[in-house]
Amino acid sequence: MARKQGSQAAITGPNIRDAALRLFARHGFAAVSMRQIAAEVGVQAGALYLYTPDKQALLFDLMRDHLEDLLADWQPGTDAAEAALEDFVRHHIRYHLDRPDLVFIAYMELRNLTPENFAVIEALRRRYEDQLEAILKRGVAEGVFDVPDTKLATLALIAMLTGVTTWYREGGRLDRDAVETAYWRMARRAVGMTRDMK
Amino acid sequence: MARKQGSQAAITGPNIRDAALRLFARHGFAAVSMRQIAAEVGVQAGALYLYTPDKQALLFDLMRDHLEDLLADWQPGTDAAEAALEDFVRHHIRYHLDRPDLVFIAYMELRNLTPENFAVIEALRRRYEDQLEAILKRGVAEGVFDVPDTKLATLALIAMLTGVTTWYREGGRLDRDAVETAYWRMARRAVGMTRDMK
DNA sequence: GGTTGAATTGAACACGTGTTCAGATAATCT
DNA sequence: AGATTATCTGAACACGTGTTCAATTCAACC
Incomplete structure (x- = not known):
C-alpha cells in the first residue's frame, strides 16, 4: 500500500x-x-x-534560511550611532525570542555541518556581526561610544544578547519589552554611553 | 589474546x-x-x-567534575563589590580560556544528559551564577552598581564572558591579559560603574 | 471511466550502535 | 617457579542508522 x-x-x-x-x-x-x-x-x-537530498541538507537549509532571514530582517539605517545601536539591540532580542529553536540550532549544530556548508553559514554569521561592528565604529567616530576594540565588543555584545534565549520563557517574570529594555540598558553602558536613559 | x-x-x-x-x-x-x-x-x-559504567557516565563525570572545579576554584572574598566583580570576571575568563573543551561540553551537551544527571549539573551551574549575583546585589546595596534586575544582569554577564571561548585562539591578535581587561572594562560599565579605569 | 503521474510505502542494504562476557595474557605476589 | 589477579581482547547480541527503489495507491485530467 x-x-x-x-x-x-x-x-x-x-x-x-x-x-x-x-x-x-x-x-x-x-x-x-x-x-x-x-x-x-x-x-x-x-x-x-x-x-x-539527505539529512545534512535538512540541517543546512534550516540554518541558511534562518541566517538569511536574520540578515534580510534588519537593514542599517542612517540614524546616529546611538539610535542605530538601540534599534539593533531591540531587533536582535525580539528576533531571537521569536525563533528560539532556530537560534539554538544555528549556534549548537555548527559542528555537524560539512566543511563546505560550515563555510557558508560562517560567512552569513560574519555578515551579521559586521553590521553591529559598523555601528560601533560609527559611534566611535562620532565620539559617542568608547570602545577600544570594536571586534571584541561586537562579539561580546552578541554573546550577551543571544544569551537571552537560554533563560527566557514565555509567561515568566519579565515580558519581552522589559527584557529588551534591560538588555539595551546594559548594552549602551557597555559601549560607554553613560548619559541617563530617556 | x-x-x-x-x-x-x-x-x-x-x-x-x-x-x-x-x-x-x-x-x-x-x-x-x-x-x-x-x-x-x-x-x-x-x-x-x-x-x-556507560557512555552517559562518561559525559556526566566530565561535566560534574568541571563545574565542581569551577566552584572550588573561586571563593567569594570580603572585598568591596567593585573589587569582587573584577576578581570574578578575570577569574572566569582565565578559567574558561584554560579549559575550552570542558566549557564547550558543559554548555552544549546538556541535552544529552539523563533528567537526573541534568538536574545535578543544573544545580551546580546555578550555584556558580548565584556567586556572581551575590556580588551584584552587594554592589547595589553599597550604591556602586546600578542594576535594576540582578538575576537578568547575572545571566547577561555570564553569557558575555563565556562567549570568549567561541572566538579566542591562542596566538591570536590579543593575548589573555588584553582579553581579560577588555571584558572587565565592558562588564564594569554594564553594571553602571562609570568612573575611569585605574 | 480510464489513464496518467505525483506521492508514498515497505522492504532491503550494508554497516554502526552500546554493551556484555568468556577467555587470554602479562604483571604481581607467594 | 607457580599461582593469582588485574587488565584487556574479540566475538557476539539485538537493534538502529541513512539511504535506495520497485511496487502501490490515490487524485486529477481527458
Whole structure:
C-alpha cells in the first residue's frame, strides 16, 4: 500500500522542516534519526527523500534560511550611532525570542555541518556581526561610544544578547519589552554611553 | 589474546577521560562512538567498561567534575563589590580560556544528559551564577552598581564572558591579559560603574 | 471511466550502535 | 617457579542508522 488519504506535497514539505527543526533543537542533530522525523510528520522514512537530498541538507537549509532571514530582517539605517545601536539591540532580542529553536540550532549544530556548508553559514554569521561592528565604529567616530576594540565588543555584545534565549520563557517574570529594555540598558553602558536613559 | 604490553590502569583511566573530552568537544556526544574513544586510547571498546559504567557516565563525570572545579576554584572574598566583580570576571575568563573543551561540553551537551544527571549539573551551574549575583546585589546595596534586575544582569554577564571561548585562539591578535581587561572594562560599565579605569 | 503521474510505502542494504562476557595474557605476589 | 589477579581482547547480541527503489495507491485530467 502507499499514498495515504489526504496527503499533499505542499503540506508535507513544510511539515518535515518543522519536525526536523523541533527535534534537532530538542535532542540534537546527531541524536535524531530520519525515522523519528518521519514519524513526527506521519510518514515513512523513505518519503523524506522526496523533499530533501539527505539529512545534512535538512540541517543546512534550516540554518541558511534562518541566517538569511536574520540578515534580510534588519537593514542599517542612517540614524546616529546611538539610535542605530538601540534599534539593533531591540531587533536582535525580539528576533531571537521569536525563533528560539532556530537560534539554538544555528549556534549548537555548527559542528555537524560539512566543511563546505560550515563555510557558508560562517560567512552569513560574519555578515551579521559586521553590521553591529559598523555601528560601533560609527559611534566611535562620532565620539559617542568608547570602545577600544570594536571586534571584541561586537562579539561580546552578541554573546550577551543571544544569551537571552537560554533563560527566557514565555509567561515568566519579565515580558519581552522589559527584557529588551534591560538588555539595551546594559548594552549602551557597555559601549560607554553613560548619559541617563530617556 | 589480551592485555597488551605496558598497559596500566592508572594511565588508561585518565586517557579515556581525555579522549572522550576531546572527541565530545570536537564532534558532539551523540556523534562519538565508544569504539572511536577506544581507538583514540589504543584499546578495544570493551575495555572502556572497566572504567565507566556507560557512555552517559562518561559525559556526566566530565561535566560534574568541571563545574565542581569551577566552584572550588573561586571563593567569594570580603572585598568591596567593585573589587569582587573584577576578581570574578578575570577569574572566569582565565578559567574558561584554560579549559575550552570542558566549557564547550558543559554548555552544549546538556541535552544529552539523563533528567537526573541534568538536574545535578543544573544545580551546580546555578550555584556558580548565584556567586556572581551575590556580588551584584552587594554592589547595589553599597550604591556602586546600578542594576535594576540582578538575576537578568547575572545571566547577561555570564553569557558575555563565556562567549570568549567561541572566538579566542591562542596566538591570536590579543593575548589573555588584553582579553581579560577588555571584558572587565565592558562588564564594569554594564553594571553602571562609570568612573575611569585605574 | 480510464489513464496518467505525483506521492508514498515497505522492504532491503550494508554497516554502526552500546554493551556484555568468556577467555587470554602479562604483571604481581607467594 | 607457580599461582593469582588485574587488565584487556574479540566475538557476539539485538537493534538502529541513512539511504535506495520497485511496487502501490490515490487524485486529477481527458
